[in-house]
Amino acid sequence: MNNLHSKFFLLFIISVLFSGEFYASADAKVPQATKLFDIENMGEIKDVEISKSGSTIYTGDELGNIRKWDSQSGGELGSISAPAFGNQSLISISVSDDEEWIALTLEETVGYSTYIWNASEEAFWEDSLGEYSEVEFTEEGYLIASEGKVIEVFDLDQGNIITEMRFAEDIKSFSYLEKSNEVAVVHETIGFTVRDLTSGAVVEQQTPEDLGWETVGGAVYSGDEDYLILSSPGQRPKFLDVANDYSLDLDMTGASYPTTGSRIYTYGKNYVIYEPYGEEGYHMYNMYTQEPVLQINAGYQLLNFKAGEDIVAGSLGNSTYVYGMENHNPxxxxxxxxxxxxxxxxxxxxxxxxxxxxxxxxxxxxxxxxxxxxxxxxxxxxxxxxxxxxxxxxxxxxxxxxxxxxxxxxxxADQPDLDNFEPLAAKEGVSPGKSWTVKFNEEVSYDTIKEENVFVTNELGEVQPQLYIIDRTNGGSAELKLLPVSKYTTEETYTLWVKNVHSIKGDKLSENVRMDFEIK
Missing domain, CATH: 2.60.40.1080 (Immunoglobulin-like)
Structure with a gap:
């Protein structure tokens, strides 16, 4: 299929999926997206999550009931009923990397509440964790939770808080930086602050003025590249190199990006996705070439868009749509x-x-x-x-x-060089205890009848122990009898080797010989 047809194919299947308008740059390589399946829920989907491994998709309805789906087949893997408190609405679900813990954040009459599900016990904790509006799991399984001006880090296995951080302004959002074990916290007017997750110490702090902005809208961490990507309404995104003291990467922060809103995502190792300022829908850009790859103008807010390593899931109403992108071919x-x-x-x-x-x-x-x-x-x-x-x-x-x-x-075992041995006719149907008689035309010297000259090997070349019987009455004999110490194994092939045997007159054997025999 040529490039032009590939692009038309992509536009068609995505249009069917989201019933909106999709555009792709004529100069950019369009990912070959494949619609994998639709997931139909009983109620309206309020959040969708993809597990770290990419194998499981979690959907949450408006009341917080969770259903698990296989990302390959779309088959349902199970469900979790939310704690029922009457008037409640799901804000988000967050899943630990090992899928042992699920944090369910609900908005209730009295405010926010976060409930913890333990997969091993198949039960929620009896009480809510607290009144948190945003949560995220770390690579080690700790839970970062924010509310107001406070961030707390929980060790759920131990059931205690290991770090508490307080800020001068309400927290707008945060993002966990897994490679450096830090957390980047965004505020409306004071900019963003990065703190060490264990000690709470300030690692980096930049104001909107430092960034050339009036306000910081949001931040997302791209772990593969170790970038902190910042957005601000009406501005182009900025890429900060975490490993290089959070310096601005001008090569990544290019003028070809359109202005952004506050929602921003990363997809796989090469793409950044965000909601453009003043528009509904999403744009997908190649992070390195800054080429537009996919533009989604759906005419409505595409809810709960989540991107995994090689699958993308979006929900609208009762449905969740799952896409395998170009590299989704497990x-x-x-x-x-x-x-x-x-x-x-x-x-x-x-x-x-x-x-x-x-x-x-x-x-x-x-x-x-x-x-x-x-x-x-x-x-x-x-x-x-x-x-x-x-x-x-x-x-x-x-x-x-x-x-x-x-x-x-x-x-x-090391095998003798077959070219140095004359093959005799092979024998089949040999009994496991078979003894062999080797006849010579002259009486042989006893000194040359030894294991390295006359021996039997199995298929692996291992020498099989033998009893050597020869008549020494007259100082020599023209016959040698070999008896196996242990019986041969049925249906296996063995080889009898004879070489370097001398007669009592000093004559050397004219040719070395070998014979294969198969045990019945």
């Missing part, structure tokens, strides 16, 4: 391709094929997987490379997130 299986015959002291890097949801596949570097070897004395692994140590058989397991694949690997 890996569903991995395959360890067949290994070659490995001999002791050899190394090997396996070929790994990943299979995507749409059926496509590709090979990836074995270093990108987590490996587990059942028997490390036989086979060792380092950064996806394997080294054969001893003969034997073991299993290796490759893991890519929750997806696993297992392979049985055989390590063979």
């Amino acid at each position: 890996i569903v299986d991995i395959e360890i391709e067949s290994w070659p015959k490995l001999e002791v002291s050899s190394d090997y890097t396996p070929n790994i094929k990943v299979i995507y949801q749409n059926g496509d596949s590709e090979y990836i570097n074995s270093k990108d997987l987590v490996w587990d070897v059942v028997n490390g004395s036989i086979l060792s692994e380092e950064s996806g490379d394997f080294f054969a140590k001893e003969p034997g058989e073991t299993k290796v397991k490759a893991s890519l997130g929750d997806i696993e694949s297992t392979k049985t690997v055989q390590i063979h």
Whole structure:
């Protein structure tokens, strides 16, 4: 499909989804969005949340009842009934990274209340956490909650407050900066303040005047790039480099961005999305090229727009619409391709094929997987490379997130050079206790009848212990009998090797021979 058709395809499916007007820049690469499914709730959706892993979508209706959905299939995973207090309205739901905790913020007759759901106990805490209007979970599972001029950080496992921060002005919004473990707090007139989440110490502070603005509208953290993105009504967004002392990145803060309202989001690793000033709908921009990628003018407020790593969910009325963006094609299986015959002291890097949801596949570097070897004395692994140590058989397991694949690997002992042995006719249907008689045309020297010259190996090249029987009455014999110490394994193939045998006259065996035999 050529580029022009791709763009028309995108406009069509999104128009169906949101029943509005969507425009894409003619010069920008339009993400190939695919409508995955619709979610129909019984009541009006007031908030939607995507789990950190992207595997689960949470929707909350106007009363605060929560339903969980599988982001791949749209199937319902469960529901949580909100505490019932009569006149209440959902403000937001927030989910911890491990999905162990859910914070439910409701507006009630007396004000705001935040209720905590524990997934292990499958129950809400008996009492509300407090009268908080905004909450957000940290990477460690702590809960940041704000109300008025105060931010408090809770350890929900211990049930206590670990940090309290007070400010001179009411908090408009805040954003957690996971890489530096800080929180950026936005105020209407005094600008924004960044504080250490553990100590509460001020790390950075800038006024609207420092930014060239009259007021700061909102802030969002883009963790992949470590940027704090600020917005102000009627202004273009500003990108502050967190790792570089919150300096303004002029390359990122370009004039090509339209002016913003107060709502701003990030999507994946490359895009910023926000609600333009004075408009309804959203704009999506490439963060680096500053190219407009998608413009959404829906003619109404698109409620509760949330963006995950590779899916986007938006809700309107009773429906939640889920989109797989350009990179939403998750890996569903991995395959360890067949290994070659490995001999002791050899190394090997396996070929790994990943299979995507749409059926496509590709090979990836074995270093990108987590490996587990059942028997490390036989086979060792380092950064996806394997080294054969001893003969034997073991299993290796490759893991890519929750997806696993297992392979049985055989390590063979060093094999004689087959070119130096004349093959005899193979034998089939041999009994497990079979003894072999080797006949020579001259009497052989006893000194040359030893395991390195006459021996039997299994499929791994391991030498199988034998009893050597030879008549020494007359100082030599033309016959040698081999009896296995232990019976051979059924349905396996063994090899009898004969080499470097001398006669009592000093004559050397004219040719080395080998014979395969299969046990019935």
